[in-house]
Amino acid sequence: MKKQHTAPEVSINIKAIEAKLPPKRGRSHHTVIKLEHVYKFFQVGERRLRILRNIDLNFYSGEFVILYGPSGCGKSTFLHTVLGLEPPSHGKIYLRENNLYEMNNDERTNFRREKIGMVFQQSNWIKALTVWENVAYPLYLSGLSQDEAKKRALKVLAEVEMADYAQNRPAQLSGGQQQRVALARAISTDPWIIICDEPTGNLDTAAGAEIITLLAKLNRLHRRMILMVTHDMSFLPLATRWVAMRDGEIIYDEND
Amino acid sequence: MTKMIKKTRESLSQLFRIGRESFFAAQKGRLSWYLIFRLAVKNLVFARSRSIVTMSAIAIGTAAIVLLVSFGYGLQEIVTKRLVQPNSLRLADVLSSSTALTLNTKTLKEIAAVSGVEKLASAVSLAGSLTYNESKVDVVILGVDNLFLEFSHLEPLAGAVFSEGAEAKLFGEVPDLSELAELELLSQGVVAGAASQKPVVKLAEEISGESVRYRIADLKYLPLRESPALEAKIIGYVRGSIMQFYDGREVWGSEYQSVTTVGRQIQARNNKWYGRWLKTRVPVYEELAPTVYQPLKNAAGEFEWREGYLIELELNILNAQELAYERQLAKILKDQTSQQVLGEATESGEVAAAETLVEYSNASAAASSTQELRQMVRSSQENLEATRGAQLAVIKVKKKGGKELLVTTALLNIWKIAPEKALGTEVDLEYIISGGQIPKVAGRIVSKSQKYQIVGVIKNDKQPLIYAPLADLQSMGISRYSLAKVLAASPESLKRVRERIESIGFTTQSIVDTLLQVERLFRVMRFLLGAFGMIALVVAVFGMFNTLTVSLLERTREVGVMKTLGTTDSDVVRLFLVESLIIGFVGGVMGLVFGAEMGALINTFSSFFRDDKSINLFKTPPAFMFFILLVSVAIGLATGLYPSRRARKISALNALRYE
Numbered sequence: 001m002k003k004q005h006t007a008p009e010v011s012i013n014i015k016a017i018e019a020k021l022p023p024k025r026g027r028s029h030h031t032v033i034k035l036e037h038v039y040k041f042f043q044v045g046e047r048r049l050r051i052l053r054n055i056d057l058n059f060y061s062g063e064f065v066i067l068y069g070p071s072g073c074g075k076s077t078f079l080h081t082v083l084g085l086e087p088p089s090h091g092k093i094y095l096r097e098n099n100l101y102e103m104n105n106d107e108r109t110n111f112r113r114e115k116i117g118m119v120f121q122q123s124n125w126i127k128a129l130t131v132w133e134n135v136a137y138p139l140y141l142s143g144l145s146q147d148e149a150k151k152r153a154l155k156v157l158a159e160v161e162m163a164d165y166a167q168n169r170p171a172q173l174s175g176g177q178q179q180r181v182a183l184a185r186a187i188s189t190d191p192w193i194i195i196c197d198e199p200t201g202n203l204d205t206a207a208g209a210e211i212i213t214l215l216a217k218l219n220r221l222h223r224r225m226i227l228m229v230t231h232d233m234s235f236l237p238l239a240t241r242w243v244a245m246r247d248g249e250i251i252y253d254e255n256d
Numbered sequence: 257m258t259k260m261i262k263k264t265r266e267s268l269s270q271l272f273r274i275g276r277e278s279f280f281a282a283q284k285g286r287l288s289w290y291l292i293f294r295l296a297v298k299n300l301v302f303a304r305s306r307s308i309v310t311m312s313a314i315a316i317g318t319a320a321i322v323l324l325v326s327f328g329y330g331l332q333e334i335v336t337k338r339l340v341q342p343n344s345l346r347l348a349d350v351l352s353s354s355t356a357l358t359l360n361t362k363t364l365k366e367i368a369a370v371s372g373v374e375k376l377a378s379a380v381s382l383a384g385s386l387t388y389n390e391s392k393v394d395v396v397i398l399g400v401d402n403l404f405l406e407f408s409h410l411e412p413l414a415g416a417v418f419s420e421g422a423e424a425k426l427f428g429e430v431p432d433l434s435e436l437a438e439l440e441l442l443s444q445g446v447v448a449g450a451a452s453q454k455p456v457v458k459l460a461e462e463i464s465g466e467s468v469r470y471r472i473a474d475l476k477y478l479p480l481r482e483s484p485a486l487e488a489k490i491i492g493y494v495r496g497s498i499m500q501f502y503d504g505r506e507v508w509g510s511e512y513q514s515v516t517t518v519g520r521q522i523q524a525r526n527n528k529w530y531g532r533w534l535k536t537r538v539p540v541y542e543e544l545a546p547t548v549y550q551p552l553k554n555a556a557g558e559f560e561w562r563e564g565y566l567i568e569l570e571l572n573i574l575n576a577q578e579l580a581y582e583r584q585l586a587k588i589l590k591d592q593t594s595q596q597v598l599g600e601a602t603e604s605g606e607v608a609a610a611e612t613l614v615e616y617s618n619a620s621a622a623a624s625s626t627q628e629l630r631q632m633v634r635s636s637q638e639n640l641e642a643t644r645g646a647q648l649a650v651i652k653v654k655k656k657g658g659k660e661l662l663v664t665t666a667l668l669n670i671w672k673i674a675p676e677k678a679l680g681t682e683v684d685l686e687y688i689i690s691g692g693q694i695p696k697v698a699g700r701i702v703s704k705s706q707k708y709q710i711v712g713v714i715k716n717d718k719q720p721l722i723y724a725p726l727a728d729l730q731s732m733g734i735s736r737y738s739l740a741k742v743l744a745a746s747p748e749s750l751k752r753v754r755e756r757i758e759s760i761g762f763t764t765q766s767i768v769d770t771l772l773q774v775e776r777l778f779r780v781m782r783f784l785l786g787a788f789g790m791i792a793l794v795v796a797v798f799g800m801f802n803t804l805t806v807s808l809l810e811r812t813r814e815v816g817v818m819k820t821l822g823t824t825d826s827d828v829v830r831l832f833l834v835e836s837l838i839i840g841f842v843g844g845v846m847g848l849v850f851g852a853e854m855g856a857l858i859n860t861f862s863s864f865f866r867d868d869k870s871i872n873l874f875k876t877p878p879a880f881m882f883f884i885l886l887v888s889v890a891i892g893l894a895t896g897l898y899p900s901r902r903a904r905k906i907s908a909l910n911a912l913r914y915e
């Protein structure tokens with residue numbers, strides 16, 4: 001559910017946020033994600049839906065990209081395609097030099113685990129595990145020993161100011177807290193890209209602002225590339241690049 | 257040497273390290289077994305109530321099987337305990353399987369020399385007649401020593417076993433007394449090689465000229481031949497009945513071979529052997545198929561009578577006493593006027609007859625050794641019959657002193673004497689020895705009547721038997737034995753000992769054979785009991801299957817997350833399999849403990865009401881426990897297979913879709 005921002009008192013004070021953050025830094029020339037003539041069709045009965053149409057995009061390291069557009073414009077499919085979960089009908093997708101859809105399923109899984117961090121609108125947990133164990137889970141998969149994994153998990157939890165909740169179960173946390181932990185899990189493997197799909201969608205304004213602040217901080221301090229999909233236009237000033245989509249096409253793409 | 261030990265230790269520790277690492281350490285992109293196991297346990301603990309219910313269902317099913325099958329094992333042990341007496345797993349009976357190879361002094365020495373044979377006891381069976389209080393009874397005598405009695409588990413009900421005097425051997429170690437025996441024959445019998453005494457015999461010549469009356473064992477069909485020769489045409493079959501008597505005349509016919517034909521043969525002056533046949537006229541049956549017979553009827557629908565020749569085998573020629581009894585019985589039957597009374601009388605007569613002729617073949621006994629006894633008794637009885645009315649040679653028991661006897665309660669019942677009162681009673685005993693028991697001596701031989709004292713009574717209400725000192729029989733020159741018992745050094749070596757003895761050419765029998773039969777029977781019973789318990793387990797397994805599937809559906813999103821986070825499909829499969837394995841295994845262990853404890857509890861409880869505390873109704877052998885654990889693991893694996901395969905197919909996108 002999308003939160004409506006009609007009341008004036010909940011509007012976000014971008015200036016206040018900006019004041020807490022280090023200054024924006026320019027993007028580098030290293031391409032992280034490259035989409036070449038990407039098309040995606042879905043066959044629904046007799047009809048053939050065109051979800052993505054001829055998308056050509058380059059994302060560079062150090063960018064904070066906000067992808068916005070109305071519901072049903074193809075944002076989610078775009079993300080799934082970049083994540084390697086939804087093969088495009090045409091076109092190629094590269095992550096650095098790696099053609100994503102030339103790998104087999106397990107290779108792609110491993111690649112995604114190590115190179116892409118994800119935060120979703122709804123936090124997803126392994127319910128039986130504690131907060132730190134959930135954060136450490138991708139680290140186990142990366143081959144870290146248990147001690148190392150735990151150490152690292154606690155470190156990233158501290159980065160998102162959630163170290164105090166390490167021993168709790170995720171279900172015991174509030175929505176904002178859960179998203180922080182999700183962010184911690186996303187950065188735990190030190191990925192090339194962090195992909196966020198409406199990370200503030202389920203949060204109130206204050207909690208949403210906190211998450212966005214965290215993301216912007218990660219971008220500016222550690223030059224992490226962030227690709228965020230959102231409905232919410234109020235965070236646009238914090239990004240370094242804005243991409244708008246409509247009916248499966250890029251209609252607007254501008255740098256800071 | 258130390259180098260090698262060091263090397264082995266190194267390689268072992270290396271192997272251990274590799275094993276530990278592959279269990280604990282994560283491989284890149286894969287979860288270690290340890291982590292999978294931990295995650296599975298956490299998942300099960302997280303859904304603890306569901307896990308407990310599922311495990312309990314499996315536990316109850318397993319407990320049902322354990323309890324029922326343990327009952328089967330318990331029953332088997334009870335039965336086995338009844339059968340097995342001290343040493344019986346080490347004992348085997350040795351029997352001669354052919355006339356060519358007999359148990360004699362020489363072959364017994366050979367058997368005793370077989371490696372693994374610790375002790376050997378032998379017995380002789382023969383016929384005899386016992387005189388007590390001027391009443392004479394034909395009996396079967398078993399010549400035994402104390403060792404044989406011990407091996408046969410025969411303990412006197414009253415009195416004692418043989419004294420040292422009775423056991424004492426005349427010549428110390430058993431010698432071959434055959435030479436001696438020949439010299440001691442008091443009047444010349446039919447001794448092989450004494451040609452001058454041979455009679456002139458013609459084929460089909462009547463032997464005595466007198467008519468004899470005979471009877472054939474119940475339901476036996478004997479072939480009636482055209483002439484007294486084995487190769488002669490069979491013209492029909494005579495049906496045996498205990499109440500039916502036929503008349504005939506004994507004639508000389510062709511010789512027929514059988515171990516029990518002793519006394520029925522004669523060697524004629526032309527050096528040919530002849531056997532006794534019966535020329536008789538009887539109603540005949542025809543053989544439709546082996547063992548299927550049908551009466552032959554004439555045109556008028558009446559029995560067809562034919563005249564032919566029968567071998568004097570498996571038929572019973574009545575002696576004078578029996579004939580008299582028979583005539584009296586016939587007179588009584590004739591006096592009856594009412595048809596109904598006649599029927600009853602016939603019946604009771606039949607019963608009386610059946611009692612008179614002791615039906616040894618019906619004597620049931622648990623131990624196989626008793627079966628042997630039965631054979632011995634039967635052949636002795638045939639010898640007894642063969643001896644009737646024949647010309648006899650007389651022999652003397654050379655051994656003096658130790659004239660002791662043990663008798664069975666069945667024998668005492670004939671005179672209605674209580675076991676305790678029988679002790680010390682003096683009786684006269686005559687041995688009837690058939691040809692062959694004393695080497696080189698053919699024909700019928702009786703011993704001189706000898707006074708014996710009853711020293712012990714053995715419980716046996718079915719067979720009237722006498723146990724005489726084996727040494728006495730040996731002193732007469734008897735060196736052919738009916739049965740030997742060997743005691744192997746250990747139960748394990750018995751099989752090899754038997755094989756070796758059988759390779760000499762003898763047949764062996766042991767209680768072990770019976771135990772194998774018992775084991776086979778109980779295996780079927782356990783299987784059936786297990787099948788009953790299986791019903792409960794199958795229900796539990798379906799429940800578990802359902803639980804796992806529902807739990808998978810609930811966790812679809814979670815599986816999706818795991819996959820987006822980079823868990824491979826095979827790790828997801830492993831996780832679900834390990835979860836169901838844990839449920840199956842823990843359920844199985846719980847069921848095993850519960851079932852076994854329940855059995856133990858019933859054992860304890862029921863032992864209050866039993867005298868023999870050593871008997872348990874329920875018994876759970878370790879091998880069976882292990883089997884149950886294997887089954888529970890297999891159940892876990894089998895039920896987990898389908899949900900885990902479904903989990904493999906869940907797409908990572910499931911985690912990204914909004915609910």
